[in-house]
Amino acid sequence: MNLDALNSVATAMVAPGRGILAADESTGTIKKRFDAIGVENTEDNRRDYRELIFRSKEAMSFVSGVILYDETIWQAAADGVPLVTLIEAAGAIPGVKVDEGTETLPGFGRETITRGLDNLSRRLPKYHERGARFAKWRAVIDIDTGVPSRGAIRANAQALARYAGLCQAADIVPIVEPEVLMDGSHDIDRCFEVTATVLKEVFSELFEHRVQLEGIVLKPNMVIAGKKCAKQANVDEVAEKTIACLKLTVPSATPGVAYLSGGQSDVEATAHLNRMNEIGGFPWPMTFSYGRALQAAPQKAWRGKADNVPAAQAAFLHRAKMNSLASQGRWSLALEQATP
Ligand code: 13P
Numbered sequence: 491m492n493l494d495a496l497n498s499v500a501t502a503m504v505a506p507g508r509g510i511l512a513a514d515e516s517t518g519t520i521k522k523r524f525d526a527i528g529v530e531n532t533e534d535n536r537r538d539y540r541e542l543i544f545r546s547k548e549a550m551s552f553v554s555g556v557i558l559y560d561e562t563i564w565q566a567a568a569d570g571v572p573l574v575t576l577i578e579a580a581g582a583i584p585g586v587k588v589d590e591g592t593e594t595l596p597g598f599g600r601e602t603i604t605r606g607l608d609n610l611s612r613r614l615p616k617y618h619e620r621g622a623r624f625a626k627w628r629a630v631i632d633i634d635t636g637v638p639s640r641g642a643i644r645a646n647a648q649a650l651a652r653y654a655g656l657c658q659a660a661d662i663v664p665i666v667e668p669e670v671l672m673d674g675s676h677d678i679d680r681c682f683e684v685t686a687t688v689l690k691e692v693f694s695e696l697f698e699h700r701v702q703l704e705g706i707v708l709k710p711n712m713v714i715a716g717k718k719c720a721k722q723a724n725v726d727e728v729a730e731k732t733i734a735c736l737k738l739t740v741p742s743a744t745p746g747v748a749y750l751s752g753g754q755s756d757v758e759a760t761a762h763l764n765r766m767n768e769i770g771g772f773p774w775p776m777t778f779s780y781g782r783a784l785q786a787a788p789q790k791a792w793r794g795k796a797d798n799v800p801a802a803q804a805a806f807l808h809r810a811k812m813n814s815l816a817s818q819g820r821w822s823l824a825l826e827q828a829t830p
Pocket of ligand 1: 753
């Protein structure tokens, strides 16, 4: 393992004014996104969509890295250029989702564990050879009555730590993503309590598994009320509680924090990130690693039509630029609403 190289990549992933594009929707998840815009979920359509995103030159200047799905990392653009090459040409780092989704944890009701450890040590060198310099593994923690359980939290934290260790051994920076879902009716304080407990456990397992924190990027959820909670927290409260939660649990050796959007609206995800960076006072750069909050707008503009590519690229540029500003605490609603 070359820790200096891992640290350089991790630092570049959270470089000032830049963040990560999570374009790693599985074939099943991109089907949901395509269904919403009336596009058939074919291999060519998936390629065409991702190609238009990665060829968005100006928008990509705000993107430090792109998380790809396994299919995408092996795909080429319509003219035969590998999509990985387009990303590198845009000045961004290619990465890859290496988890294989979740399955229920036996004995734990609906709680899940993330799959994909079995062949990981053999898959990682192939991804590295293809150009991937970082990877992603997502653990999913739900909040409900009596959930999450200690056992499920521990099992997911251990899997994240095993994954992170294997990545570092293959000179790939692990994005460590323990996502506490914002589904459900819990309030923001319950999200705080669960997120803090999960992060404590994750960093404890990373330590036990001898993962070098200088060579990871943390991808957490923000501390936020459940979607069905009657009492939604305002932007200040989300920002303050998220910062407080991470300061309690995330060691300062961690090179950076890149949040998932998790079902927040585009503008909410931007406003929350911006407020945190306005407040400041934490030891890590805080940026975005958004999927939906960066791509919902371009997908809506595209709708599968070649004629709509410029409009889709303009919509992507606007979101990428707004989130870049938010990662520096320089965003405002006025800039958001200015005609792109
Ligand atoms: P969202 O920002 O849409 O939550 O996606 C980020 C991601 O990579 C989830 O694993």
